Amino acid sequence: MASVVDVLEERGFLKQFTHEQETRELLEKEKITFYIGFDPTADSLHVGHFIAMMMMAHMQRAGHRPIALVGGGTAMVGDPSGKTDMRKMLTKEEIQHNANCIKEQLSKLIDFSDGKAIMANNADWLLDLNYVDFLREVGVHFSVNRMLTAECFKQRLEKGLSFLEFNYMLMQGYDFLELNRRYGCVMQLGGDDQWSNMLAGADLIRRKEGKPAFAMTCALLTNSEGKKMGKTESGAxxxxxxxxxxYDFYQYWRNVDDADVEKCLALLTFLPMDEVRRLGALQGSEINEAKKVLAYEVTKLIHGEEEAEKAKSAAEALFAGAGDMSNVPTAAVSKDMINSSILDVLVAAKxxxxxxxxxxxxxxxxxxxxGEKITDINRLVTEVDFTEGSMLVKRGKKNYNKIIIE
Known part of the structure; x- marks a missing residue:
């Protein structure tokens, strides 16, 4: 049976290891506890987190125990990785609400029952730290010269890096140490943009505890041109x-570039790799069949089978003139929007x-x-537009919405 490292490698997850050979041997011989950090600055995860979730799920299926660590403490500081600006600070209540929402989403892929996975919050240990003790215990192990060579700090140095953010690497390193002490956690997984922080944590455990600790990064979700995936005209x-x-989620995957289909199937579904390669090799118009499989499988994982079926049926209704139109995303506007401009109506309908x-x-x-192309930005929406009680709006080539009057 293939080891989990082989599975992750074949599917295209793995980017960097701290100790590749030791990691391979460890994951084959033992069942370990590992962690991935999630930033609770929003009440939902997005496609950027999806690879980390899948990596966690593959590890759990291979018998390893995941810790999902929400950064309730670090969110009060802000992570400089991949950012050119400082982040806004949240209240404890906002962070807790977001953490609850994140757990619910993770539960679609991760089994939290009977201690099979742990949800932890670094606020539990970071918020009560004594600053002088922290400097003596942790700060002494960090070289400022070495920290300044980290990619996450280089970008921010051009704009100005606050001391608040400079502490972030120490805090994340301390998280790994604390999880090691509390739960025997020996490995951190995460996106490749976290590499510097992950190295810092593994190094801190080796120095403080005299024990091995490991880190393994996954590739970020990028398209064939190397640009991050997960953005649409209306946002993330x-x-x-x-x-x-x-439906819009389904459509996003239904419309990925031909060149990205095989990669997305490998990373974001549990389909066997033989099937992934077969679908990815389809040419011309046949690749659309692979895109339908991708959209359905990904939507089923995140939103459940019923919603995936509805989205599929709505897409077929719009593009093939068949199926059930009732599943097309529907927004309602109040009656007083009649005789308003089309732009006002579309903004009101969100x-x-x-x-x-x-x-x-x-x-x-x-x-x-x-079906009528709009050329006038002042075009008014009238009652005539609502045939059989609804108006069908099309944006771009493939985004449809129904609007009804409340």
Whole structure:
């Protein structure tokens, strides 16, 4: 039977190891406890977190115990990794609410029952730290010269790096040490942008406890051009259906570039790799079959089978002229929006984030109502537009919404 490292490698997850050979041997011989950190600055995870969730799930299926660590303490500081600006600070209540939402989403892929996985919050140990004790215990092991060579700090140094953020690496390193002491956690997994912080934690455990500790990073989800995936014209691809409907989520995956289909199937579904390679090798119009499988499987994982079926049926209704139109994402506006401009109606229905976005869409020829292309940004919506009680709006080539009057 293939080891979990082989599985992760074959599917394209793995990027860097602290100690590759030792890691391979450890995961084959023992069942370990490992952790991945999640930033609770929003009440939903997004596609950027999806690879980490899948990596966790593969590890758990191989018998290893995951810890999902929410950064309730570190969220009060802000992580400089991959950011050119400081993050806003949240209240404890906001962080707790977000952490609860994150656990619910993780539970779709991770089994938290009977101690099979642990949800931890670093606020439990970071918020009560004595600063002088912390400096003596942890600060003494960090070289400022070495920290300044880390990629996460280099970017911020150009704009100015606050001392608050400079502490972040120490705090994340301390998290790993604390999880090692509390739960016997010996490995951290995470995105490749966290490499410097992960190294710091593994090194701290070796220095403080005299024990081995490991880190393994996964690739970030990028397209064939190397750009991060997970952005649409209306923002991030969220995993929460209140932020992004299951239909729009399905459509996002249905419309990925041909070149990205095989990679997404390998990373974001549990389909066997023989099937992934078969689907990824399809050419021409046949690749659409692979995209339908990708969209269905990913939507089923995040939103459940029922929502995946609804999204699939809605897509078929719109594109093949068959199926059930009742599953097309529907928004309601109040009756007093009749005789308002199309842009006002679309913003009120939360189909567009702003009128500026709508103007750009119209100028690019990308907006139509009931099959009629909109060319006038002042076009009014009248009762005539609501045939059989609803109006069908199309954005771009493949994004549909129904609007009804409340």
């Amino acid at each position: 691809v969220w995993l929460d259906k209140n932020r992004m409907s299951p 189909i567009l984030p702003s009128k500026g976005e709508g103007k750009r869409l119209i100028q690019q020829g990308g907006l139509s109502v009931n």
